[in-house]
Amino acid sequence: MDQRTDALSEAVIITGPGAIEVATRPKPKPGPGEALICLEGSGVCASNLTPWSGPDWMQFPTEPGGLGHEGWGVIEELGADVQGFSVGDRVAALSFHAYASHDVAPVANLVKLPEALADQPFPGEPLGCAMNIFRRAEIKPGQTVAIIGIGFLGALLTELAAGAGARVIAIARRPFALDIARNMGAAETLVMDDHWRLIEEVKRLTDGVFCDVVIEAVGKSWPLDLAAELTRERGRLVIAGYHQDGPRQINMQLWNWRGLDVINAHERDTAVYIDGIREAVQAVVEGHLTPASLYTHVFPLDKLDQALDMTRDRPDGFMKALVTP
Structure with a gap:
């Protein structure tokens, strides 16, 4: 891959009710205390369905990757003043532009995924x-x-x-x-x-x-x-x-x-969310929580519209959709 292509990322933009486009853009840069994550995927959250339907208060187009907040992947680059994380760490991220190939998040919003969870999807937020x-x-x-x-x-x-x-x-x-x-x-x-x-x-x-x-x-x-x-x-x-x-x-x-x-039971403190993700990592590793069978449908990123429609319609056999770059 040439340097020009390698410096680009893809992100979904929701352009209107029930409509998307995929944009190519420069990779976002992490600032101090932040990490650039090369995303392996993101869960599709039912909370997206009201914005997806286009209520009066919704503003289109979304920011690139917007509405996605269940991402996981590998740290590709670190900003200044980061401790406790390294390039190559696999993490669950509480970030907010995760319908993309890359996203940036404060390292305080990251949870390391242990080797025991290697190759397993891990939408940390839900x-x-x-x-x-x-x-x-x-x-x-x-x-x-x-x-x-x-x-x-x-x-x-x-x-x-x-x-x-x-x-x-x-x-x-x-x-x-x-x-x-x-x-x-x-x-x-x-x-x-x-x-x-x-x-x-x-x-x-x-x-x-x-x-x-x-x-x-x-x-x-x-x-x-x-x-x-x-x-x-x-x-x-x-x-x-x-x-x-x-x-x-x-x-x-x-x-x-x-x-x-x-x-x-809805939390609004980011630190509480992160504590919950840490507990989820431990619960999955120990076998107390077994979500793998619930990831019933996986879509490529450019089919996010289909994933959202399926999340809305909930056909027989559907439980949770993931999208992958």
Whole structure:
């Protein structure tokens, strides 16, 4: 490869609702305390779907690589004043232009990937989210835990909760997702179809007590309403779904009467995200977290539009999309 070509990188620009183009540009340069990462891939996050649909507040075109934040790869270049990292280190990165062949991130936003994970995809941000949500849920052995929504995050939380000794009731609309939940350790699986039927079924499964912990991992109004109904008195309702499509009305009378502890499990402190990614690395190495089977579809970078559409449509057999340069 000649020097001119070697100095270039590729990045996806989202030009409008449902439309992309791939741009070639000079490689970004790392500043002090930063690293240039040659990306091996990025996960495709469901939080991208609202911007992808083109709401009024969305501005197009995006910055090159924009919306991508689940990247991993190899450090290619370091800026000044960097300690603890070397060129050639394989890392998970919390960066924000990861729909690209290269991205720059502060080294404080990097987590080294050990040799045990060599050649394995590692979208650090969602794996770290799962660990942080699991910590906030405070699940204990012997508890009954309902998880509403078995996408990538819900499947990981099912495995973590079951591994902690909880009895997991997994609730999802797709039979494929319920099969995944059973493989991840769910004791019971229920189709998410009718609100009142589900309440009665969980009531029956819990001898009328309902669940110690309920994790809502959908990000829609109805599953949030259902989650409150399934949480026992003095139980813990954990909001893990990403609610980005407007206000919510909740049944505060029910929340008050049952004395629910309501936890919004979304973190905003970068250091907490990074701690979660570190915990995820350890959990995967030790076999407590096994995400490999959940990466069901891999697309080249120039097919990001197809990956986003599939993430939106969630056909049978789909769980998580990755894009690779």
